[in-house]
Amino acid sequence: MTDLKLSYQFELSAKPPYSFDLSVHKPAGWWWATPDEIWLDKVLWTTIRFDDHLIGLKLWEKRKDESPSIHCSVYSDFERSGEHKNRLKDLLKRSLRLDENLGEFYRIAENDDILKIVVNDLRGMRIAGWPDLFPALILAVTLQMAPFNRSQSMMNLLITNYGDMASFNGKSIKYWPSAETIAKTDIEDLKRTAKLGYRAQNLKSISETLVQGFPSFDNINSMPRDEAKKKLKELRVIGDYSTNLLLSDRGFSLDVWSAKIFSLLLEGKETENPREEIPKLQRLAEERWKGWAGHAFVYILNDLANLSRKTGFDLTKY
DNA sequence: GCGTCCAGGTCTACC
DNA sequence: GGTAGACCTGGACGC
Numbered sequence: 001m002t003d004l005k006l007s008y009q010f011e012l013s014a015k016p017p018y019s020f021d022l023s024v025h026k027p028a029g030w031w032w033a034t035p036d037e038i039w040l041d042k043v044l045w046t047t048i049r050f051d052d053h054l055i056g057l058k059l060w061e062k063r064k065d066e067s068p069s070i071h072c073s074v075y076s077d078f079e080r081s082g083e084h085k086n087r088l089k090d091l092l093k094r095s096l097r098l099d100e101n102l103g104e105f106y107r108i109a110e111n112d113d114i115l116k117i118v119v120n121d122l123r124g125m126r127i128a129g130w131p132d133l134f135p136a137l138i139l140a141v142t143l144q145m146a147p148f149n150r151s152q153s154m155m156n157l158l159i160t161n162y163g164d165m166a167s168f169n170g171k172s173i174k175y176w177p178s179a180e181t182i183a184k185t186d187i188e189d190l191k192r193t194a195k196l197g198y199r200a201q202n203l204k205s206i207s208e209t210l211v212q213g214f215p216s217f218d219n220i221n222s223m224p225r226d227e228a229k230k231k232l233k234e235l236r237v238i239g240d241y242s243t244n245l246l247l248s249d250r251g252f253s254l255d256v257w258s259a260k261i262f263s264l265l266l267e268g269k270e271t272e273n274p275r276e277e278i279p280k281l282q283r284l285a286e287e288r289w290k291g292w293a294g295h296a297f298v299y300i301l302n303d304l305a306n307l308s309r310k311t312g313f314d315l316t317k318y
Numbered sequence: 319g320c321g322t323c324c325a326g327g328t329c330t331a332c333c
Numbered sequence: 334g335g336t337a338g339a340c341c342t343g344g345a346c347g348c
Contacts, residue, residue, distance in 0.1 A: 144327045150343055151326075197341030202328090239328050255326035275327090318326095 004056040004075035004168035008085060011062060011069050014098040018068040019124030020061035023096065027122070028302045032095075033057075033131050035155065036174040047166040047175045048131045050088060053077060054175055056168030057092075070098070075168035087218075094221060095129040105292045112288070114265055117310050118299040127298045130246065133217035134210060135176035137235065140242035141203050142196075148257070150195075157194040158182075182207035205236040225249060244294075252285045252293035254278045257318055258301065264313040265300070 014020075024032045025039045037046035043060045056075030063069045072092065074080075080088075093099060106123075109115035130136035142154040162177035162185065182190070182203060190200035214235075220228045229243040238246075244253030254262060259274035259281055266284045271277045289296040300307065304315040 140327090145325055145340075146342090147325050147344075153343080191341080195341090195343070197343085198339095199341075237328055241327060245326095257326040259326090 001165045001167055001172070002054050002077060004054070004077055004166055006169070007074050007076035007080055009071065009073045010085075010089065011071055012089065012093060012096075012098055014068045014070065014096075015101055016066050016068055017102070017124040018098070018126070019122075020059075020068070020070060022122055022125035022302075023128065024059065026125075026128070026302050028304070030128070030302075032128050034135070034159070034173065034175050035152075036159065038171055038173065045169065045171045045173060047173045048091075049134075049164075049175065049178065050091065051084070052178070054164055054166040055088070056166050056171075056173070058169055070096070073169070075166075091131060091218065094218070095131040097126040097129055100126060102295075105295050108289065108292055114300065114307070114311075115289070115296055117307055118296075118303040121303045121306050122299055125299065125302070127295060129221075130217065132176070133214075133220070133246075134179045134182075134207070136217075136246050137206050137210075137238070137242075138176060138203065140238060140245055141199050141206065143245075143255070144199065144237065144242075154194055154196055154199070158196075161193045179207040179210040183211045199237075202237045206238070209235055221247065221249075249294070252282060252289070252297050254282055254285075258297070260318045261301070261304070261315050264315060265307075265311070 021042060024044050031037055032044070033046045033048050037044060043058065046057050046059070047054055048057065049055075053076070058073040058075070060071050061068065062071040074085075074088065106119055109119040138155060138158060139151075142151045142158075146154070159174050159176055162181050164175050164177070166173050166175060185204070187200045187204055190196050190204065194200070196203060215223075215231060220231055223231065225247065228247055229240075232238050232243045232246055241253050241255055244251045255278075256274045259278050260271060262281045262285065263269060263271035263274065263277055266281060266288070285293045285296065307313075308315045
């Protein structure tokens, strides 16, 4: 348990339209930094690992009008330098995507039957960017070849058995294990305690590569997209689907589950072989939504209940 | 209670 | 360069 004290506070501005609620507390239930973060009365208490230390964050939307802004209280275990503070601000801006201009996406949506619905429901929502690389890699590895509730179980067991806990502002929040911890853990222990199966070897290999020396997430995100994908693919079992999931400028990345949904939306029919259909659906989406296909993906998957009502397809059954 | 089936990808061997 | 088959095992499902 790491006890953190209030260290400093600042505000960050966001390009309008911006919805803090929808961006950090997604309708589909996705967390931003850790599954254990707390969302209460429109305030987010969460934790990230920054420079190998846990940091507590308390975030809330200070202004909602044409100049939206977020208040950020930082809880830390020692005094931070100005340079450290600036890097943290940059990280938050990037991973909360506060400077993103959604104007073109919303213009395309005006003439698109599907996007028109989701953009109206979720105006101002940002696609979250991962604040930390190793947790995003844990997600990518545990999603592979498993139903989502099993993936969740594996992630929760990893956090419970190997993660760290930050305590601040009256809250205690569990955070993902570090790459160093997993690199030191025996594969058989990972299999037994986190139910990882064959993924134990994969996750351990990734953690070892990170510990031996790998570019930071900020570094990777500043690379041209193709170069960033190539670098991430050097990691064991990180392929096209996972790299799209990891990069903040994510593309349209279908898996078996989402292929079933997009087959209904884009072709009007249920697919018998979702895995085989993925390349075709991917092409259809990229032709239809061009560079905004990744945004279309996230908006649609966060609005399935309402889309089902409006389109007549039961998109929530998968 | 027990057996069967398959999952929110990726890699490898083989053609 | 294209593709079938293997990969752990928890949990859903049928009986």
